[in-house]
Amino acid sequence: MIAPVYAVLLIPFVAALVLALVTNYRWGAAINIVACGLTFAAGASLLFVDRVRTDVVLIDDFNIYLVTLTTFIGFTTSIFSASYIGHELETGRLTPTFLRFYHALYQAMMGAMNLALVANNIGVLWVGVEVATLSTVMMVGIYRTTAAVEAAWKYFILGSVGIALAFFGTILVYLVAQEVLGQGLPAMAWDLLLRDAARFDPRLLSLAFVFLLVGYGTKVGLAPFHAWLPDAHAEGPTPISAVLSGLLLNVALYALLRFKMLLAANPETLDVGRIMIALGLISLVFAAFMLYRRRDIKRLFAYSSIEHMGVITFAFGIGGPLANFAGLLHMTMHSLTKSAIFFAVGHVAQVKGTQRMADIRGLSVSHPALAVGLALGVIAIAGLPPFGVFTSEFLLISSTLSRQPLLALILVFGLLVAFGALLLRLQQVIFGEPIGPVGRVKASYVPLFLHIGFVLAAGLWLPEPMVRWFKIVAAQLG
């Protein structure tokens, strides 16, 4: 019996190899679900076994819930994906060959993300993010349409540059660390870095953070590094859009925050909070306005992901226990909600045979369940109660107000603009006389409403341990 920490790494990669060999797509989907379920079980069991710490892997208050969240969403998404790809095969957009490829890559991506999360080594973290990116790149391109190819190419180029810059940042961190911690692995281990961050050379550390910010920020999708994100979401298979928005962005942000902790622990360093605030607000306001001109429903929600990543980055930029808490909560809520939205959107696009919102009308008449799911998701993501996003935005705005009143105004403005756009599109899609196909949909509602249920619950009540972890991490984030 291997420790769950290694299980969350081993299961996916083994499954990836297996899936690469399985030809029957039904078997593939089944195995995919089983593997994800096992991974989730392993990830969840982390909550109960005692923490692990080696030179390579580390489980602490920060990543423990992220691992659980990631494996959970991976699991639900795999369920959704099973019902999704069935339809894709019928319509012939995908062939069984590509599905083998798809499932294998899916597992590889999950494994890579878990690797990035549990890594106790900035190098391994980097590797994890890179592998995850590469695998998603290929899945984005899997439809082989010109648009898909372009999206993938764009994603690939921008992503690679990001990877490179992040790697340079990593080297710099090692450089500053090895003076204090000596050469070798220890100089790349999280906990040691965090322990001795105060003694690092602040200037080089700040320089490193700039590179890491641009590098991982590209993955997070902060404007102006966001360009790959909308197209990658729009052109790839919807399950991938779900995990991209729900997980990969989080993982990249997680990496960024780890380094932010280092700087927070070292008072001498540049006040990167300002930079994060600026990037966050730019992303928020920019994405909010971009929402108005979107015609493709998946691209719309991709931009909303940019918007929320902006909000989260802003929160961590503001700092302080309250804002950091809000940021962490917002991360969680956004993953759950946005993936739920993409579940709904995926089925909608399939049943209507288009992603153009102009061709989707009266969903609440033709497909009430989907419409309700979509509406709840949008309402939640727009920050309306009683959903969890409201809680985090409440905390964020009010805490910002006490620190930086004017910034709070900008924040509120951006949120309101975004809300206007999202509600406008939502109403267009779900109300009015239905147009387009009104056939029954073979949808799996379980993941969709499970996520929304969690978000709703979180809006009304947060479990005690979660609050405790958040508080500890928020304190570390300074």
Next chain:
Amino acid sequence: MLILALSCAAALLAVAALAVALGRASSATPIVYAASLAASLVLLVGALVRLVADPGQVSTLTLPVGLPGLGSHFRLDALAAFFLVVTNLGGSAASLYALGYGRHEPAPRRVLPFFAAYLAGMNLVVLADDAFTFLLTWEFMSLTSWALVVAHHDEPGNARAGYIYLVMASFGTLALLLAFGLLAGPAGAYAFDAMRAAHPEPAVAAIALLLVLVGAGSKAGVVPLHVWLPLAHPAAPSHVSALMSGVMTKIAVYGFVRIVFDLIGTPPWWTSIVVLAFAGLTTVLGVLYALMQHDLKRLLAYHTVENIGIIYIGLGLAIAFQQNGIAWAAALALTAALFHVLNHSLFKSLLFFGAGAVLSATHERDMERLGGLIHRMPHTAVAFLIGCAAISALPPLNGFVSEWLTFQAILVSPQLPQWGLKLMVPAVGALLALSAALAATCFVKAFGITFLGRPRTRAAETAQEVDRISLAVMFAFALLCFLAGILPGLIIDRLGPVVHGLVGEMLPPQSGLAWLSIVPIAAGRSSYNGMILLIFLASSATLTAIFVHRFATRATRRGPIWDCGYPQLSPTTEYTSSSFAMPIRRVFGSTVFAVREKLDMPAPGETRAAHFQVKVFDPAWRYAYGPLVRATTKTADRLNPLQFLTIRRYLTLTFSALIVLLIVVAAWR
């Protein structure tokens, strides 16, 4: 009692869930409405008992939900109890009315769950005692009402109404959130108790008050934040319209009162000038817009705006007096405002019920296509007439009492030290007087065009009286309008503790006075007795009638309409709603609203018909919202090309950002 109230709210939420579960079942409608009726009635009785028995008692409760580390606090004091009464009076009436009216509902699944949830939301807002719970329930209320507004999403304009409504609502919520953020301070003390304890310095208090004016005002419909209201209220099913106009706007007032008088406590006196200015504007513009409408429900909705103005006049006066230490006058003004809250919830619900009856009987909301309904729907006509008289502030009905109290408060203004207020208050009084007179005009038009005259369409000719339940509700409210009008002393005394809790002073007890008259300040100064007036009116009218019939003749003959000897003309020659409002339009149209009159008169000898077209614009759209929308779309268009750059350009963006950041690092130290 608090536990009971919360469990009733929970029950309402359960009813909502039940409604979802019942789905298409035909029994859903009666079950849901009956259940909500029961819950609201329990709440109503409980709140009444509390208000009558021991209004002073304050019960609080903290549930381990909501914001972590804060929990969600609930509190039931006199103010909350009063507004619980208002809410559930309307709520139970709407539920009962819907038992009859709801049968005509084409899409019950889009109404039932949200109706119950909406009731629950409104009750919870009143009970909430910390910023998070308050905003959560507040926005929940908006959300559910939005769902009700767009219930008939396929009717033209409803979706747009819902959109504008929800955007405005969340705008208001964000404003309130900012206000709470200010009041909570850096420590993040979101519990209302903490805010009560903390005394913000004047600047903060002032900003918070203005934010609340915006936040609560956008939900109450204070001009110029009212634009959503005349769109959204009519769009909903009529019993919901009654709730939105009669109750939800009052919840907004509650928010204002709670935050300003209870939490902020001491805003600077000059804020009252701002409140009064907006209130006066709201009062007059609201009734003027109402006069221009020919959609019955929209007319009522616009008129809600006017009444909100009247209420806010009372609130503004209360602030002014309180901050100048004239507590008894503050009590008078606040009593007037709260009394009007109750009154408006009574007659506005009644009127919306009537409008709903007309709608379900004729499927017409446009008054130009109605008429003569007094013959086809006699009972509805009576109830509606009483509502019209009440809202026009005619003695001896209840609308007059609250306006009279407001006037009394205005007449205390000489005691205010600041010249600004000294001159401001009578000016507002003049506006109030103007609006009162215009309101009468407005409802002469509403009733006259809809119920009197000859039917203008087939639908109006063949209308059938509505079901008994609806009629029962309407008459019950008509009766309440009478009672509140002739026994105001009882209500004022119930309001006493409420007001005392807010401004530390209350009106002298009224119910002990001789002949049940009310004396707000001093016997020598002013007094009013609706009861005596009613008796006088009734007795003198009947005596005269008897006298005439007895000593003169009572012979009557029916004949054709004389009309200065013109032959029997078609109903199209009747005075229409727009022609009735024409003089007013001429008087104010040029200045207040951008009226566009287009007359296409054929030359002599031409056979084609003449066309006359009138367009009335709400200036708020022209000057505030239009530009806003244009600016947004323009910005969106400007930014949109950024979606279509080449990869190389995107790389350039990244590169430049990187360079900028590097320069920052280089420049730092």
Next chain:
Amino acid sequence: MALILDLLWQAVQMLLVVAVAPLVLGVTRKVKARLLRRRGPPLLQPYSDIWKLLHKEAVLATNASWLYRTAPYVIFAATWVAAALVPTYATGLLFSWSADLIAIVALIGTGRFALALAGMDVGTAFGGIGSSREMLIASLAEPAMLLVVFTVALLAGTTQLSSIAAQMIDTPVGVRVSLALALFAFVFVAIAENGRIPIDNPATHLELTMVHEAMVLEYSGRHLAMIEAAAAVKLVLYCSLLACLFFPFGMATADKSLAAVSLGLASYLAKILAFAVLLPVGETLVAKMRVFRYPVFLGGAFAAAALAVFLQFVSRGF
């Protein structure tokens, strides 16, 4: 005993206003005619008019509703009660506290409300014209009236008519700018409310210019009588308001001794007859206005009243 006496005095006042109403009307008509070099009807003509109408059978339009038939009594009752609550010959009558000045203005509003609705009941164009214009005039006149009320009330520190009158008698306030303005505004309002020239011409039946007459066009018999009577009472009401607010001298205040009361009665009759003479004099000097000049006329009244309120503060100088 005292109570009975009080009730008696109150009853006297109620009957008084009704009794003198047609007389006042007759006087105005007579004087008007004289000024126009006509002989004119006898002074008591209005009494016999009303009596005649009362005994004629009422012709109702086929589609007239119950509202049409009850309205006249409501109108009459409202006007009458309002008039009866204005102190005429004595202050501090039994029921004087049951309604203050604001309430009286509102009561007139009630009557008007009923009248306007009655005008629209049959559904003729004329009825509509009449109601619409009546309400226009009202919605411009009533605020002016209330501002006049403000002025007086602020001066006397009460809205209670008897108290105002009493105060005016006891503590002569002297001639004040604001009072003058208020008087001016009040006269304008009174003219408008009673449908006298230049706002309306009670004698005309020229369709396009009439207001009040257009509303009651369909009425006949006892209903018409009631409305005419109400109109007359309304005129008296305004006269006595004028007397009570601006010329309260001679009223019986505290002591209701027979002498005081009779003096009050005499002075009251003298006053209203004086007004009844002055009114037609004024009317003959001006010409009827176009409907859309009303706002100018009443706007003037409104402005004057508002100015009166503000000057009130200045001269009081709190």
Next chain:
Amino acid sequence: MSLFTDIGHLLAAGMMILSFLLLYQDRITATLNVFAAQAIVLGLAVAWQAELQDAPHLFVTAAIALVVKGGIIPMALHRIVRRLEIHREIEQVIGGGPVMLVGLGLVALSIMLVFPVAGGVDSLAREDLAFALAVILLGLLMMITRRNAVTQVIGFMSLENGLVLAATGAKGMPLVVEFSVAFSILIAFIVFGVFVFRIRERFDTVDVGALDRFRGDRGD
């Protein structure tokens, strides 16, 4: 010791100068050759570091640099270029002069950024760091000043050369070899990757601009 450091310094500086040359080139074949030269210099520099830090595993990295980047990839690119018949002039987006100036500015910036660092980092690592940073920025600059996919790839590879230089310069950094291998795989992806193929299938050019016609959310 100083001689050793000077040689290391020299090699690093050589790489930077070669980056300038890359920026300067406007013929695709020439660009390829210059890149090959840079890769070889990189290999030497890495080997030198391996010698200095007597870290034999770095020789692997050096070998990769020499063989893969100095040999295989340039040749492959030559073949691709010939297959695509694009060994004509390559258009530059911005004229040479300004680019040179920007490049100089970048070098200055990188020196400013790295040199004032408190002396903990020994001089060699520091200077290498400065040059590496310069090479990285220049590579990025090259990527954004070229239209042609192949030259963009070259820009990226020279950027990555800078990374390897920095990585090897950092004393005793673990996993360096693995990283360089990973990067080589990445580049292999880029070069032979499915995308160039698909692009080849679909359009007769690898001009990235051609992709822009198919951008999402366009039209009606």
